[in-house]
Amino acid sequence: MIGPRGWATILAALCIGLAASASRAQDYATAPMPGPPRPLTIDAPIEQRLSNGLRVVLARRPGVQIVTAQLVVLSGAEADPPRLAGLASMTAALLTKGTRHHSAPALARAAESLGGALDSSAGWHESEVAITVTVPQLDAALALVAETVREARFAPAELERLRLQLLDDLKVEYARPETLAALAAQRLVFGRGAYGHPAGGTPGSLRRIGRADLLALHAEYYRPDNSVLVLAGDLDADAALTLARRHFGSWRAAPRRIATPAATVADEAPTTTAVIEMPQAGQAAIVLAVPLPRLGPDRATAAVMNEVLGGGYSSRLNQEIRIHRGLSYGVHSGIDARLEGAALRVAIQTKNESAAEVVALLQAELDRLGAQPVGATELAARRAALIGDFGRGLETTAGLGAAVKALIVAGLAPTDLPNRIAALGAVTADQIQHYAAAHLGATRRRVVVAGEAPQFAGALRAIAPDLLSVPLAEFDPESQDAVAPGRRGPRK
Amino acid sequence: MAPCWLRLGAAWSALALSGAALAAAPAPSLQVAPILYTERVLANGLQVIAVPSHTSPMVSVQVWYHVGSKDDPPGRSGFAHLFEHLMFKSTRHLRAEQFDRLTEDVGGSNNAFTSDDVTAYHEAVPSNHLEVLLWAEAERMSNLEVVQGNFVSERAVVEEEYRQRVLATPYGRFGDAIPGAAYQAHPYKRPTLGRIDDLEAATLADVAAFHATYYRPDNATLIVAGDFEPAQLDAWVDRYFARVPRPATAVPRVEVEEPPWTRDRSVTVTGPEVPLPAIALVWLAPPVTSADAPALQVAAALLGRGESSRLNQALVYRQRVASQAGFDADLRIGPGLLSASAIAAGGRPLAQVGAALAAEVERLVREPAGAAELAKVKIQLLTSALLTRQTPEGLAAAVADAAVLGGSATRVNTDLAALRQVSAADVQRVMQRYVGAAHRVTVQYVQDAARP
Numbered sequence: 001m002i003g004p005r006g007w008a009t010i011l012a013a014l015c016i017g018l019a020a021s022a023s024r025a026q027d028y029a030t031a032p033m034p035g036p037p038r039p040l041t042i043d044a045p046i047e048q049r050l051s052n053g054l055r056v057v058l059a060r061r062p063g064v065q066i067v068t069a070q071l072v073v074l075s076g077a078e079a080d081p082p083r084l085a086g087l088a089s090m091t092a093a094l095l096t097k098g099t100r101h102h103s104a105p106a107l108a109r110a111a112e113s114l115g116g117a118l119d120s121s122a123g124w125h126e127s128e129v130a131i132t133v134t135v136p137q138l139d140a141a142l143a144l145v146a147e148t149v150r151e152a153r154f155a156p157a158e159l160e161r162l163r164l165q166l167l168d169d170l171k172v173e174y175a176r177p178e179t180l181a182a183l184a185a186q187r188l189v190f191g192r193g194a195y196g197h198p199a200g201g202t203p204g205s206l207r208r209i210g211r212a213d214l215l216a217l218h219a220e221y222y223r224p225d226n227s228v229l230v231l232a233g234d235l236d237a238d239a240a241l242t243l244a245r246r247h248f249g250s251w252r253a254a255p256r257r258i259a260t261p262a263a264t265v266a267d268e269a270p271t272t273t274a275v276i277e278m279p280q281a282g283q284a285a286i287v288l289a290v291p292l293p294r295l296g297p298d299r300a301t302a303a304v305m306n307e308v309l310g311g312g313y314s315s316r317l318n319q320e321i322r323i324h325r326g327l328s329y330g331v332h333s334g335i336d337a338r339l340e341g342a343a344l345r346v347a348i349q350t351k352n353e354s355a356a357e358v359v360a361l362l363q364a365e366l367d368r369l370g371a372q373p374v375g376a377t378e379l380a381a382r383r384a385a386l387i388g389d390f391g392r393g394l395e396t397t398a399g400l401g402a403a404v405k406a407l408i409v410a411g412l413a414p415t416d417l418p419n420r421i422a423a424l425g426a427v428t429a430d431q432i433q434h435y436a437a438a439h440l441g442a443t444r445r446r447v448v449v450a451g452e453a454p455q456f457a458g459a460l461r462a463i464a465p466d467l468l469s470v471p472l473a474e475f476d477p478e479s480q481d482a483v484a485p486g487r488r489g490p491r492k
Numbered sequence: 493m494a495p496c497w498l499r500l501g502a503a504w505s506a507l508a509l510s511g512a513a514l515a516a517a518p519a520p521s522l523q524v525a526p527i528l529y530t531e532r533v534l535a536n537g538l539q540v541i542a543v544p545s546h547t548s549p550m551v552s553v554q555v556w557y558h559v560g561s562k563d564d565p566p567g568r569s570g571f572a573h574l575f576e577h578l579m580f581k582s583t584r585h586l587r588a589e590q591f592d593r594l595t596e597d598v599g600g601s602n603n604a605f606t607s608d609d610v611t612a613y614h615e616a617v618p619s620n621h622l623e624v625l626l627w628a629e630a631e632r633m634s635n636l637e638v639v640q641g642n643f644v645s646e647r648a649v650v651e652e653e654y655r656q657r658v659l660a661t662p663y664g665r666f667g668d669a670i671p672g673a674a675y676q677a678h679p680y681k682r683p684t685l686g687r688i689d690d691l692e693a694a695t696l697a698d699v700a701a702f703h704a705t706y707y708r709p710d711n712a713t714l715i716v717a718g719d720f721e722p723a724q725l726d727a728w729v730d731r732y733f734a735r736v737p738r739p740a741t742a743v744p745r746v747e748v749e750e751p752p753w754t755r756d757r758s759v760t761v762t763g764p765e766v767p768l769p770a771i772a773l774v775w776l777a778p779p780v781t782s783a784d785a786p787a788l789q790v791a792a793a794l795l796g797r798g799e800s801s802r803l804n805q806a807l808v809y810r811q812r813v814a815s816q817a818g819f820d821a822d823l824r825i826g827p828g829l830l831s832a833s834a835i836a837a838g839g840r841p842l843a844q845v846g847a848a849l850a851a852e853v854e855r856l857v858r859e860p861a862g863a864a865e866l867a868k869v870k871i872q873l874l875t876s877a878l879l880t881r882q883t884p885e886g887l888a889a890a891v892a893d894a895a896v897l898g899g900s901a902t903r904v905n906t907d908l909a910a911l912r913q914v915s916a917a918d919v920q921r922v923m924q925r926y927v928g929a930a931h932r933v934t935v936q937y938v939q940d941a942a943r944p
Binding site for chain 1: 621
């Protein structure tokens with residue numbers, strides 16, 4: 001139906017003759033048949049390299065007048081030192097808050113006068129400065145990106161300003177039950193490994209981070225041989241290389257090797273089910289997470305399995321929980337794929353009194369994936385939905401750039417982009433069942449419910465006897481054990 | 493509100509640009525090619541707009557019904573939105589959720605949203621499925637047959653949507669309370685999501701009556717954008733939509749007028765968990781069809797668009813009284829709202845935040861914006877228009893918005909031209925008229941006194 005460029009182009013030629021004969025007798029009671037398939041062509045991105053080691057990756061989308069530019073540093077939250085959660089994130093955020101030449105307001109004004117905005121952030125194994133502008137503004141936009149990445153000042157006054165803003169932001173975030181459930185679940189599945197810590201920082205860590213910490217992280221990781229310039233949109237390979245040389249050609253790497261951060265993955269925490277008691281929560285937020293091994297050739301299998309389970313509107317979880325039972329506005333599952341490990345994560349909100357019922361439904365659907373093969377019709381439909389979402393994501397320069405970046409951060413070749421569709425299309429029911437049976441076992445699952453606990457704790461304890469319940473005031477996002485220091489067993 | 497699930501500078505003149513790269517700033521003028529479309533009206537009153545574009549093998553089919561939450565029946569707040577969810581249930585010839593089979597299962601997507609003025613249904617599918625979707629949209633325009641079980645379960649979903657968006661989100665109650673605090677009489681005062689007790693009072697008979705009253709070809713606009721052949725599209729549209737009957741009765745229209753705001757008012761809303769207090773200053777806006785609309789959109793961008801915007805620079809960056817600050821020109825078919833809003837920074841009294849917000853808005857009433865600042869927001873707005881036009885869905889939505897809300901599809905192109913023409917004097921004039929010389933409503937959002 002939708003395929004990589006080679007055979008898809010042949011299909012396009014066949015379509016022309018058939019379309020005209022599609023008219024036919026029909027009553028209005030049944031849907032007309034679809035016409036012959038139309039091809040989706042995805043050009044392979046082009047990778048080039050500067051002599052300082054900077055990789056330059058171009059994904060073309062001719063005719064759109066727009067380019068999304070991302071300078072991606074291949075280090076992020078995993079490099080946060082112990083007790084300094086959020087350092088990579090703050091480092092990235094401060095890049096745009098003043099350089100040797102320009103103040104924070106001047107940088108914002110300059111970027112926005114080009115029609116875009118300088119967007120800097122850090123994730124797992126990546127930190128970036130990105131901007132989307134029209135083609136005539138690209139040269140000036142890249143000058144700003146280069147200036148922020150290479151010449152950030154980390155001025156003390158800007159650090160203090162950002163610190164207070166982030167602390168305010170955390171106050172708002174921590175009022176969301178889904179934020180707390182997700183933070184606790186991440187710690188439960190990744191245990192004491194670096195992947196378990198809050199990438200956005202904690203109220204404690206944000207107060208501890210000092211300017212020297214920022215300068216050290218920046219000096220260590222922000223270097224051309226640890227970075228990729230991703231350009232997605234309306235330009236050609238020669239222009240990409242010329243612009244990369246102009247703005248990043250004189251960027252020099254420090255002679256030393258890049259430090260390897262501490263272990264990212266550890267055994268999951270012993271607590272299997274935790275409750276965060278939020279007396280004011282208007283809904284209960286549930287996160288179920290399962291640690292997965294680092295993705296390899298099974299990446300497409302995990303993706304299709306997730307699509308069947310909870311990846312889209314018609315997934316099994318949404319069918320059972322929203323469509324059939326009206327228990328939620330929606331449920332979503334995703335594969336949190338990081339370079340050295342991964343997790344399946346299901347997130348849902350429901351009225352407090354329904355929380356235990358929903359947890360049981362989630363568990364039953366995970367059981368089913370390992371117990372029975374996915375039916376052929378369902379598999380074909382969910383593969384098509386996933387491939388369709390992937391293809392539509394590439395229709396914008398921002399989406400195209402994000403897809404290319406995801407491959408690079410995962411350690412895959414960006415030129416692999418067109419092959420993703422074929423890989424997803426080849427996943428079988430057997431592969432999904434085997435993958436689920438091997439990795440989604442009941443003992444590996446971790447569940448966190450944040451909400452008005454008296455409404456659901458009794459029913460939840462009936463299905464999860466080792467339930468650990470923690471009052472909101474005791475929830476500690478820095479705890480390496482689970483959700484609160486030293487609290488590893490059942491609490492009545 | 494979608495049925496689907498998961499789904500915020502005073503120193504402008506003082507801080508002159510200095511570097512070589514930055515000095516290049518006043519950029520070459522941005523050319524935005526006009527959207528080419530065709531438009532016709534079927535004998536039954538259906539407005540049909542076609543926007544060919546072959547950048548991907550996809551097509552977007554959208555039906556925008558000219559009905560929204562302002563049309564909720566009496567005692568049935570939230571009904572237009574609940575009804576939107578029910579349009580994905582059974583019809584005479586479609587099973588419940590069959591729209592998902594016709595879209596997701598073949599590599600497409602579908603969704604819908606309800607606003608105060610419109611309810612829009614939209615699909616993106618590989619273009620060989622265009623005919624199927626035209627059939628299906630005509631089918632649910634003609635033959636909706638929701639059954640009790642599906643009605644009850646979907647109503648429960650909508651109640652969970654209310655809990656998720658209003659009760660379980662930090663500023664959900666604040667946003668939900670603003671229309672009711674602002675409007676005096678216009679049905680815009682009802683929040684689109686409604687109230688749970690009104691949703692519980694709804695019946696299947698209400699569903700049938702609402703469909704018969706508003707879901708009809710002479711109250712709808714069909715927009716198709718993307719990869720199609722125009723003559724073939726016309727034939728299919730004639731085949732599936734021309735047979736949908738046009739009722740003899742007139743479509744009821746909201747006739748209540750919002751009386752002039754003759755004094756400043758103030759409302760305090762409380763919540764059980766308010767992390768930081770918030771405030772909104774709200775003024776009445778002219779209809780989206782007003783000649784003043786482009787200047788108000790430029791004013792909103794000067795005040796609230798991006799990190800360099802006046803409110804962010806003044807309240808968040810320089811004075812540090814707010815953690816977020818923004819400005820929204822919510823222009824509608826009827827009287828809309830202009831809102832300046834801010835969330836306090838930790839420890840800052842709300843009165844101080846409100847005073848700073850008011851002072852910055854009033855500066856734009858008093859003093860003309862500079863040329864560079866004006867050029868900045870224009871390129872921001874034009875770039876944003878280009879970004880939305882990258883996909884068939886975005887193209888269709890841009891034309892639909894112009895046709896249905898703006899009153900004419902041509903506005904998708906003329907509005908951008910009008911935007912380019914807005915002068916600093918225009919901005920100052922509309923700010924004087926709608927803000928400086930007008931009364932406002934202040935809405936404060938604070939913690940319940942009863943916090944344990």
